[in-house]
Amino acid sequence: MRTLVLIEQVRRLAALGRLSITLHAREEMDEDGVSTDDVIRGLEAETSEMSEDYPEDSRGHSHLILVSLESGEPLHVCCAVYEETLVIITVYRPDAKRWTPDWRRRR
Numbered sequence: 001m002r003t004l005v006l007i008e009q010v011r012r013l014a015a016l017g018r019l020s021i022t023l024h025a026r027e028e029m030d031e032d033g034v035s036t037d038d039v040i041r042g043l044e045a046e047t048s049e050m051s052e053d054y055p056e057d058s059r060g061h062s063h064l065i066l067v068s069l070e071s072g073e074p075l076h077v078c079c080a081v082y083e084e085t086l087v088i089i090t091v092y093r094p095d096a097k098r099w100t101p102d103w104r105r106r107r
Contacts, residue, residue, distance in 0.1 A: 006050060014043035018085050042075055065077045
């Protein structure tokens with residue numbers, strides 16, 4: 001149940017534009033040709049889902065969200081919710097060699 005509540009909170013904050021993008025995430029987005037609008041649309045979509053949960057992350061409890069770009073390509077967004085702000089930690093296009101074909105699990 002917690003996962004459902006979390007993904008709903010992520011979708012809501014993305015739709016409201018209540019996000020902060022770290023410098024690292026911005027650099028990764030630029031490198032992969034991913035815009036802020038791509039990230040927001042992906043996160044707010046009903047198809048977005050939590051792929052991994054990192055409760056012991058040294059930066060604080062974070063989550064890996066699987067989203068789809070408008071092209072249908074997968075995108076991973078690592079983020080955390082902090083005081084009604086969605087903090088985007090990193091964003092990347094998953095490598096097929098490191099992920100299962102559904103992009104949900106590491107090999």
